[in-house]
Amino acid sequence: MTRNERRLLLGFGFIGLATLVCTLAVGIGLLAMRPASTPLGTIRQAAQAVQGRSAPATPPAPARPMRPATPAAALEPLPLPGIDTPGGAHLTRLYEQVNPGVVSLGVEHEVDFGGQRFRQSGGGSGFVFDERHIVTNNHVAGGVETVEVVFFDGQHREGRVIGSDSYSDLAVVRVEDMPDAARALPLITDFDDLKVGQPVIAIGNPFGKANSLTSGIISALGRTIPTGLETGFSIPQTIQTDAAINPGNSGGPLLDLRGQVLGINAQINTSLGPNGGPPSNSGVGFAIPASIVARVAPVLIEKGEYAWPYLGVAGLPQERFTVGVAEANKLPDARGAYILGVRPDGPSVGVLRGARNAPRADEQAADDYVPLGGDVVTAIDGAPVQSFDDLIGYIALETTPDQSVELTVLRDGRAIALPVTLKRRPKGD
Numbered sequence: 001m002t003r004n005e006r007r008l009l010l011g012f013g014f015i016g017l018a019t020l021v022c023t024l025a026v027g028i029g030l031l032a033m034r035p036a037s038t039p040l041g042t043i044r045q046a047a048q049a050v051q052g053r054s055a056p057a058t059p060p061a062p063a064r065p066m067r068p069a070t071p072a073a074a075l076e077p078l079p080l081p082g083i084d085t086p087g088g089a090h091l092t093r094l095y096e097q098v099n100p101g102v103v104s105l106g107v108e109h110e111v112d113f114g115g116q117r118f119r120q121s122g123g124g125s126g127f128v129f130d131e132r133h134i135v136t137n138n139h140v141a142g143g144v145e146t147v148e149v150v151f152f153d154g155q156h157r158e159g160r161v162i163g164s165d166s167y168s169d170l171a172v173v174r175v176e177d178m179p180d181a182a183r184a185l186p187l188i189t190d191f192d193d194l195k196v197g198q199p200v201i202a203i204g205n206p207f208g209k210a211n212s213l214t215s216g217i218i219s220a221l222g223r224t225i226p227t228g229l230e231t232g233f234s235i236p237q238t239i240q241t242d243a244a245i246n247p248g249n250s251g252g253p254l255l256d257l258r259g260q261v262l263g264i265n266a267q268i269n270t271s272l273g274p275n276g277g278p279p280s281n282s283g284v285g286f287a288i289p290a291s292i293v294a295r296v297a298p299v300l301i302e303k304g305e306y307a308w309p310y311l312g313v314a315g316l317p318q319e320r321f322t323v324g325v326a327e328a329n330k331l332p333d334a335r336g337a338y339i340l341g342v343r344p345d346g347p348s349v350g351v352l353r354g355a356r357n358a359p360r361a362d363e364q365a366a367d368d369y370v371p372l373g374g375d376v377v378t379a380i381d382g383a384p385v386q387s388f389d390d391l392i393g394y395i396a397l398e399t400t401p402d403q404s405v406e407l408t409v410l411r412d413g414r415a416i417a418l419p420v421t422l423k424r425r426p427k428g429d
Helices: 003-033 040-050 088-101 290-303 323-328 388-398
Strands: 102-113 116-128 133-136 146-150 156-165 170-174 199-204 212-226 234-241 253-255 261-268 285-289 313-315 337-342 376-380 404-411 414-421
Touching: 088 102, 088 116, 088 199, 088 212, 088 253, 102 133, 102 199, 116 199, 116 261, 133 290, 156 290, 170 290, 199 261, 212 261, 212 388, 234 261, 234 290, 234 388, 261 290, 285 290, 290 388, 313 388, 337 388, 376 388
Parallel strands: none
Antiparallel strands: 102 116, 102 146, 116 133, 133 170, 146 156, 156 170, 199 212, 199 253, 212 234, 234 285, 253 261, 261 285, 313 337, 337 376, 376 404, 404 414
């Protein structure tokens, strides 16, 4: 090879090497300018989310294969083995076992506003009672013919309201094609089995957030709550709990740690939210006991209504039956059911005597009001009566319409026995 040929080859080599170096430099520069895996839209959305602004829509990223859904837990027999403390692992297991028995309900009511009729949407909760029926609150499903039932796995069914009862605030919804995955939840039907301090959970649809779980304890037992009716009747033996209960929880179950229904969440003791917003949990909620559910629901399924017994009296709330009231009435102590008034159409007319200075039905008693001359019931059929709540609880849960009972009454300083034949309560609206 000549000297000129060697020079030519060497020149081509330098050119090739320079070209390769430039190519590598451009490639490295491009890589340094581009984030490896974060689309621009994601960066912009993250920055605006921190600032509290909505992010503009960005082109969707390429679809990725979805991770398989977590399989449903294998169902175990209920009630579960006894657990005394609500540990996190056990609550997870408990939720998996009872959640298939809890439903969300969608309801449309027709309301009258200024002479015009409107459709108003609402919602609540419920639980599976048996293979065809859901139990919920009357104030959730009463007054309508059908509701939308949404099960834990997202399945929807139409339910038909086949029975309701204003006095217990219970209603029953029939679902003809209950999903196979739904399960009935067992009831604790003996109120005496419940204990203050016992751990509980509530599952429901608060503010439309379906199948939400909260936990707490039984705060008190034997509370009496109003039915919400203008007739003045109350629901006895309710369960007070500090488990968070909010609008939408109504009709959902209050359960023990074994998955047994203790009651149906019904009311909260609260005030309106800020600026007149909806009421929210304040740590004082009330559930209708399962003992009443077990008594009323089967009758609603069979007959569509429930007949409650009726004594026809109004009583002094126990917190107002003070030592001062006892002394003014020459009573030995402030125990028993103090009778304020007797309904003119009730079975106690001519039998029991109310206070001679009782306020009229349309009057509010003064804070320092002291009733005088009313009968005090101290026993019914031999069972001691410590308060007016005891009396109405016994009438509601231990008797039936047309049954005769014997009342032990303190009147004018002496004890007398008075027989009364109960009637059926007037039908509630």
